Amino acid sequence: MPILVMKFGGTSVADLDRIRNAAEKVRAEVERGYDVIVIVSAMSGKTNELVGYVEGTSPLFDAREYDAVVSSGENVTAGLMSLTLQEMGIPARSWQGWQVPVKTTSAHSAARIEDIPRDHIDQKFAEGMRVAVVAGFQGISDEGRITTLGRGGSDTTAVAFAAAFAAERCDIYTDVNGVYTTDPRITSKARKLDKIALEEMLELASLGAKVLQTRSVELAMRYKVRLRVLSSFEQNTETSGTLVCDEEEIMESKVVSGVAHSRDEAKMTLVSVADRPGIAAAIFGPLSESGVNVDMIVQNISDDGRTDMTFSCPVDQVLRAERAMTEAKERGEINFHELIADTEVCKVSVVGIGMRSHAGVAAQMFKALRDENINIKVITTSEIKISVLIDRKYMELAVQALHDAFDLQGNDS
Amino acid sequence: MPILVMKFGGTSVADLDRIRNAAEKVRAEVERGYDVIVIVSAMSGKTNELVGYVEGTSPLFDAREYDAVVSSGENVTAGLMSLTLQEMGIPARSWQGWQVPVKTTSAHSAARIEDIPRDHIDQKFAEGMRVAVVAGFQGISDEGRITTLGRGGSDTTAVAFAAAFAAERCDIYTDVNGVYTTDPRITSKARKLDKIALEEMLELASLGAKVLQTRSVELAMRYKVRLRVLSSFEQNTETSGTLVCDEEEIMESKVVSGVAHSRDEAKMTLVSVADRPGIAAAIFGPLSESGVNVDMIVQNISDDGRTDMTFSCPVDQVLRAERAMTEAKERGEINFHELIADTEVCKVSVVGIGMRSHAGVAAQMFKALRDENINIKVITTSEIKISVLIDRKYMELAVQALHDAFDLQGNDS
Numbered sequence: 158m159p160i161l162v163m164k165f166g167g168t169s170v171a172d173l174d175r176i177r178n179a180a181e182k183v184r185a186e187v188e189r190g191y192d193v194i195v196i197v198s199a200m201s202g203k204t205n206e207l208v209g210y211v212e213g214t215s216p217l218f219d220a221r222e223y224d225a226v227v228s229s230g231e232n233v234t235a236g237l238m239s240l241t242l243q244e245m246g247i248p249a250r251s252w253q254g255w256q257v258p259v260k261t262t263s264a265h266s267a268a269r270i271e272d273i274p275r276d277h278i279d280q281k282f283a284e285g286m287r288v289a290v291v292a293g294f295q296g297i298s299d300e301g302r303i304t305t306l307g308r309g310g311s312d313t314t315a316v317a318f319a320a321a322f323a324a325e326r327c328d329i330y331t332d333v334n335g336v337y338t339t340d341p342r343i344t345s346k347a348r349k350l351d352k353i354a355l356e357e358m359l360e361l362a363s364l365g366a367k368v369l370q371t372r373s374v375e376l377a378m379r380y381k382v383r384l385r386v387l388s389s390f391e392q393n394t395e396t397s398g399t400l401v402c403d404e405e406e407i408m409e410s411k412v413v414s415g416v417a418h419s420r421d422e423a424k425m426t427l428v429s430v431a432d433r434p435g436i437a438a439a440i441f442g443p444l445s446e447s448g449v450n451v452d453m454i455v456q457n458i459s460d461d462g463r464t465d466m467t468f469s470c471p472v473d474q475v476l477r478a479e480r481a482m483t484e485a486k487e488r489g490e491i492n493f494h495e496l497i498a499d500t501e502v503c504k505v506s507v508v509g510i511g512m513r514s515h516a517g518v519a520a521q522m523f524k525a526l527r528d529e530n531i532n533i534k535v536i537t538t539s540e541i542k543i544s545v546l547i548d549r550k551y552m553e554l555a556v557q558a559l560h561d562a563f564d565l566q567g568n569d570s
Numbered sequence: 571m572p573i574l575v576m577k578f579g580g581t582s583v584a585d586l587d588r589i590r591n592a593a594e595k596v597r598a599e600v601e602r603g604y605d606v607i608v609i610v611s612a613m614s615g616k617t618n619e620l621v622g623y624v625e626g627t628s629p630l631f632d633a634r635e636y637d638a639v640v641s642s643g644e645n646v647t648a649g650l651m652s653l654t655l656q657e658m659g660i661p662a663r664s665w666q667g668w669q670v671p672v673k674t675t676s677a678h679s680a681a682r683i684e685d686i687p688r689d690h691i692d693q694k695f696a697e698g699m700r701v702a703v704v705a706g707f708q709g710i711s712d713e714g715r716i717t718t719l720g721r722g723g724s725d726t727t728a729v730a731f732a733a734a735f736a737a738e739r740c741d742i743y744t745d746v747n748g749v750y751t752t753d754p755r756i757t758s759k760a761r762k763l764d765k766i767a768l769e770e771m772l773e774l775a776s777l778g779a780k781v782l783q784t785r786s787v788e789l790a791m792r793y794k795v796r797l798r799v800l801s802s803f804e805q806n807t808e809t810s811g812t813l814v815c816d817e818e819e820i821m822e823s824k825v826v827s828g829v830a831h832s833r834d835e836a837k838m839t840l841v842s843v844a845d846r847p848g849i850a851a852a853i854f855g856p857l858s859e860s861g862v863n864v865d866m867i868v869q870n871i872s873d874d875g876r877t878d879m880t881f882s883c884p885v886d887q888v889l890r891a892e893r894a895m896t897e898a899k900e901r902g903e904i905n906f907h908e909l910i911a912d913t914e915v916c917k918v919s920v921v922g923i924g925m926r927s928h929a930g931v932a933a934q935m936f937k938a939l940r941d942e943n944i945n946i947k948v949i950t951t952s953e954i955k956i957s958v959l960i961d962r963k964y965m966e967l968a969v970q971a972l973h974d975a976f977d978l979q980g981n982d983s
Contacts, residue, residue, distance in 0.1 A: 173626045210650055213586045215657035222656070225664055226649035229642040236639035237623055243635070244628035251638055255668070256714060301669060 158282075161191040162327040164293065164315035167201035169330050169389035170234050173241075179330065179389055180241040187247055187287050194278070194322060196293040196315040197238050199230025204308075220265035224295070224305045228254070231292035231311070239290045249288040250281065254295035254303065259314070261296035261304045268296055268304035270313065273321040291318065312373035320380035327377070327384050328398075329369060334388035335399035336361065336368055338565040339416040343556045346566040350414065351396070354404035355384075357414050360508040360542045369401070377401070404510050412511035412518060413563040416556050419504040422452070423472040424534060424546055427482065429494035432464040439491045440466060440482070447481040449474045452504070453537045453546065466493075467535060469546055472500050502534060503552045506544040507559055519543050525562035531555050571695075574604040575740040577706065577728035580614035582743050582802035583647050586654075592743065592802055593654040600660055600700050607691070607735060609706040609728040610651050612643025617721075633678035637708070637718045641667070644705035644724070652703045662701040663694065667708035667716065672727070674709035674717045681709055681717035683726065686734040704731065725786035733793035740790070740797050741811075742782060747801035748812035749774065749781055751978040752829040756969045759979040763827065764809070767817035768797075770827045773921040773955045782814070790814070817923050825924035825931060826976040829969050832917040835865070836885040837947060837959055840895065842907035845877040852904045853879060853895070860894040862887045865917070866950045866959065879906075880948060882959055885913050915947060916965040919957035920972055932956050938975035944968055 163186065165179045186193050198204075207227045211218050235251040242249035257277065261268035278289045293311025296304045306313050312329060319327035334349060336358065341347040353361075355378045362371040368386055377384050383406075387398025400406070430436060437456075444451055449470050457465040470478055475498050485491045512518045519536075522543055526533060531554065535546040547555055560566065576599065578592045592608075599606050611617075620640045624631050648664040655662035670690065674681035691702045706724025709717045719726050725742060732740035747762060749771065754760040766774075768791045775784040781799055790797050796819075800811025813819070843849060850869075857864055862883050870878040883891055888911050898904045925931045932949075935956055939946060944967065948959040960968055973979065 173623065176627070207646065210586065210646070211653060214589075214650055214653035218653050219656055219663075222649040222653045222664055225666065226646050226653075229645045232642045232645075233620065233623070233639050236635040237627055240624060240627035240631050240635045240639075243632055250632075251635055253638065253716075303666075 158190060158192045160194060160322045160324045161186050162194045162196065162315050162319040162322070162324045163330065164196040164311060164327065165198065165238075165330045165389060166311065166332070167198040167204070168332040170197055170238065171201040173237070175389070176234070176237055176241050180238060180245060182330065182389070182393070183242060183288055184245055184247060191325070192282050193288045194318050194324070195238060195288055195290045196311055196318060197231060197234040197290060198293055198311045200234055203230035203233070221302050224265050225303045228292070228295040228303050228305050231294050235290045235292040239288075242288050242290070247288055248286045249290055250286060251290040251292070252278070253292050255297040257291065259291075259296035259317075261298060261306070263298040263300060263302075263304065265298075265302075265304055267307045268298070270296060270306070270317045273317055275321060278322075306372075309370035309373075312370040313376060316373045316376045316380070316382050316384070319382045320376065324382070327382050329384060329386045330389040331368065331386060332388065332390065333368060333386070334391055334397070335386050336401070336415070338414065339556055339560050340418065343418070343553050344560055346557075346560055348566055350399050352400045352402060352407050353414055354407055354510045355401055356404065356541055357508050357510055358384075358401045360506070360539070361415055361417050374401070407510075411509060411563070411565075412515045413507045413509035413565065414511075415508050416559045416563070416565065417506045417508060418552055418556055420549065420552060421472040422469050422502050422504050422546060422549075423475045424467060424469050424499040424502045425475070425478055426497045426499075427466045427491075427493040428497060429463045430466050431492050432459040432462055436491065437466075439485065441468075443481045443485045443490070444468075444470075444478055447477050449478045449481060453535050453544065455535050455537070469502070469504065469535065475500055499534070501549050502546045503549040504544055504546055505552060505555045505559065506542055507563060508542045510541050512541050512543075521562060522559060525558045526555060529554055529558050531558075571603060571605045573607060573735045573737045574599050575607045575609065575728050575732040575735070575737045576743065577609040577724060577740065578611065578651075578743045578802060579724065579745070580611040580617070581745040583610055583651065584614040586650070588802070589647070589650055589654050593651060593658060595743065595802070595806070596655060596701055597658055597660060604738070605695050606701045607731050607737070608651060608701055608703045609724055609731060610644060610647040610703060611706050611724045613647055616643035616646070634715050637678050637681075638716045641705070641708040641716050641718055644707050648703045648705040652701075655701050655703070660701055661699045662703055663699060664703045664705070665691070666705050668710040668714075670704065672704075672709035672730075674711060674719070676711040676713060676715075676717065678711075678715075678717055680720045681711065683709060683719070683730045686730055688734060691735075719785075722783035722786075725783040726789060729786045729789045729793070729795050729797070732795045733789065737795070740795050742797060742799045743802040744781065744799060745801065745803065746781060746799075747804055747810070748799050749814070749828075751827065752969055752973050753831065756831070756966050757973055759970075759973055761979055763812050765813045765815060765820050766827055767820055767923045768814055769817065769954055770921050770923055771797075771814045773919070773952070774828055774830050787814070820923075824922060824976070824978075825928045826920045826922035826978065827924075828921050829972045829976070829978065830919045830921060831965055831969055833962065833965060834885040835882050835915050835917050835959060835962075836888045837880060837882050837912040837915045838888070838891055839910045839912075840879045840904075840906040841910060842876045843879050844905050845872040845875055849904065850879075852898065854881075856894045856898045856903070857881075857883075857891055860890050862891045862894060866948050866957065868948050868950070882915070882917065882948065888913055912947070914962050915959045916962040917957055917959055918965060918968045918972065919955055920976060921955045923954050925954050925956075934975060935972060938971045939968060942967055942971050944971075
C-alpha cells in the first residue's frame with residue numbers, strides 16, 4: 158500500500174479532544190488506502206514545562222540529560238495517539254525514537270538524523286498494522302543515549318521518515334491553513350498559496366516564516382519529498398493547504414511568490430579593518446565559534462588598505478558578537494577602529510523562483526521602498542531572493558508596499 | 571567502593587526544591603564514601619496525570635501503550651536528579667529502564683524484573699561516576715517494548731538494584747519517618763520502630779501499611795537486602811528511620827510488633843456448596859481468572875455433603891466476584907444455594923515474629939476484642955500473624971484496643 162506521513166504539531170495534539178480530532182484525519186487517510194506513519198510533537202506547553210525544569214536545575218546543564226528529559230513529551234503523545242486510533246478500531250502502535258531506531262549524531266539538542274532503518278515498521282505493516290505512530294524530535298546516538306533534533310525538530314523527523322519510506326507525501330498539520338504570500342498579521346491582503354516551490358519555501362522558512370523548520374525543507378529538497386502544509390482545525394480535501402513541491406510541479410509561477418520578514422535583527426559594523434587576505438576568516442571564524450549566526454555580510458570598497466566590514470545577526474547575539482570581536486582583537490588576530498552595533502533594524506525579503514528568468518526585480522523592489530521613503534542599509538541577493546536591512550519601525554510599511562508592488566494579492570498561479 | 575541504593579518517592583521529588591533536597595542526601599552518602607544508585611519515582615501527581623490521559627482515550631486500553639506513556643514521568647525525574655547532582659559537582663548520569671537494561675517479563679503494567687545486567691553502570695563507576703540515577707517503575711520486555719511494574723513499582727526497582735549490585739543497604743526515602751506499630755492517624759500512641767524483621771514487614775505491607783510495596787519486601791527477603799525506611803523531610807543520621815532487616819539482626823523482639831488494618835474489605839459467602847473433592851479449585855479458579863484478589867478463606871464443617879464457603883476480597887471487586895460465581899454456576903461447574911456479600915467489613919491484624927515462640931497471642935487478641943464487644947466474623951492465622959474480619963465501624967476501636975493490649979506504646983526493643 159502507498160505510504161503517507163502525517164505530522165501533527167503541539168497545538169494539534171494539545172489535549173485529548175485534539176488528539177481525537179487528529180486521529181480522525183489519520184482515519185480518513187487509512188480509509189483512502191494509505192498505510193500511515195504519524196509523527197507527533199509534545200502536547201503544546203509540555204516541552205516548555207520540561208525545558209523550564211531543566212533550566213531550573215543548572216545554568217550550564219548537560220545536554221545529554223536535557224535531551225533525556227525534554228524528549229518525554231513526544232513519547233506521551235505517541236502513546237495517546239496510538240491508543241486513540243486503536244479505540245477507533247485502527248491497528249496502530251507507537252514507537253519512541255530509540256525503538257525504531259532513529260539513528261542520529263551525538264550532537265545533543267541539535268542532533269542530525271543519520272539513518273532510519275525500515276525493517277521493524279515495514280514488518281508490522283506487513284502483519285496488518287495500518288498506522289505507525291512515532292515520537293518526533295528525538296533519536297538515539299551511537300552511545301545509546303537519547304538525542305533531540307532542536308526545537309521544531311518534529312518537522313525534520315516527518316520529512317526524514319517520508320524520505321526513508323518513499324512516502325507519497327508528507328502532510329504537516331499545524332494551526333495555519335497553509336503558506337501565505339506574507340504574514341497575514343501585517344496585511345489583510347496576504348493570500349494563501351496553493352503551491353510553492355521547495356526552493357522558495359526554504360528561503361521563506363529561513364527568513365522567519367515559521368510554518369516549517371528550515372532543516373526539514375532542506376531535507377525535503379535533497380530527497381524530493383512532497384510536503385503539504387495544512388490546518389488541523391479545518392475540514393480538508395485532497396487539495397487543501399499549500400503543496401510545497403518541486404518547481405516542475407508549478408506550471409506558471411509569479412516572479413515573486415512572497416514577502417518575508419525577520420524582525421529582531423542587528424547590524425554590526427567593524428570600522429577600518431586592515432584589508433588583507435584572510436581577514437574574513439579571521440573575523441567570521443571567532444563569530445562562528447561563539448555561536449553567532451551571521452546572516453548578511455557586506456564588505457566596503459577598500460581605501461588605503463583598510464575597509465569596513467558589516468554583518469547582520471539576531472539582535473540577542475549582539476553581546477556575544479561584541480565579546481568575540483574584542484577578544485580576537487586582544488589576541489591580535491584582527492584590528493579595527495571601532496565596532497558599531499545598530500540593534501534597531503529588521504530584514505525584509507522578496508522570494509520567487511521566477512526571478513531567475515526575470516530581470517528588474519531588484520529595481521522594482523528598491524523603487525517601492527524609495528516611494529515610501531524607507532532607507533536601505535544593507536542589501537544581499539541570491540538567485541531567488543532579495544533581502545534588505547531597514548529600520549525596524551518601517552517593517553510593516555515595507556512589507557505592505559512590497560506586497561502591493563509585486564501584486565501578490567492577485568489570483569494564484 | 572561500597573554501593574548504596576537510595577530510592578526517592580514522588581513526594582520526595584515533587585518539585586525542583588525537593589529534588590535538590592533529595593540530592594543533598596545523596597551528596598552526604600557520596601561524601602561518606604559510597605557509590606550510589608538512586609532510584610526515582612515520577613514527581614508526585616505526574617503519574618496520575620498520565621494515567622488520566624490514557625484512561626481518557628479508551629476504556630479498554632492497550633497495556634503496552636499505557637506503559638509507554640506512564641513511564642515517562644520517571645524519565646523526567648531521573649534526568650533532573652542527574653542534572654541537580656552535576657550542578658553540585660558530583661559526577662552523575664541518568665539511565666532509563668531500557669538503557670540499563672532492566673529486563674522484565676512482558677506482563678505489561680504488572681511486569682516482573684528478570685535481570686539487571688551490571689556491566690554498563692559498573693563501567694561508569696570504574697570511570698569515576700559516583701551516582702547512577704535510574705528511572706524506577708519501568709523496564710523493557712524481550713520484544714523491546716517498555717514495561718512497568720505496577721503502582722509503587724519503584725520500591726521493587728530499588729530492591730532489585732540493591733540485590734543485583736550487592737548494595738550495603740537500600741534506603742527508601744518517603745514522606746514518613748519510618749514504620750510504626752500502627753497507623754498514627756488511628757492512635758497517637760503509635761510508636762516508630764527502630765527495627766523490624768523483613769517477615770513482619772511483609773505481613774504489614776500486604777495488610778495495608780502502605781510504607782513499602784509488598785513485592786519489594788518479598789524481593790528483599792529472597793535476596794537478603796537490608797532496607798531502611800526514612801523521611802526525605804528530616805535531618806537523618808545513620809540510625810534514622812526504621813531498619814527492615816533479617817530477624818537475626820533484631821536482638822530481642824516483642825511478641826507483637828504491630829497492628830495493621832485494611833479498611834475496604836468485603837466478606838462473601840457461598841451458602842450450601844456441594845462438598846466434593848475439587849470444589850475449592852472450581853470456586854477459586856474462576857475468581858482468580860476474573861482478577862479477584864481473594865485474601866482469607868474459611869470453609870465450614872460439612873453437613874450432609876454440603877458446606878458454606880466464605881472468602882474475603884477488596885470491596886471494589888465484589889461485583890466482579892459475583893459475576894464470576896454466577897457464570898461458574900451457569901456453566902455447571904459449581905452449585906450453591908445463594909451468595910451473600912457483606913461489604914461493611916474491615917480486616918485488623920497483629921503481626922510479630924515473637925509469636926512463633928509465644929503461645930496465647932490469639933487468645934489475648936480475642937479477649938481484647940471481646941472486652942470492646944467487637945464481634946469477629948472470620949479468623950485466619952499464619953506463623954507470625956493473626957487476622958480478623960470485623961464490622962468496619964469498629965476498626966479504629968479494635969486497632970486502639972489491640973495496640974494497648976500488646977503494650978506497643980512501650981520502649982522499642
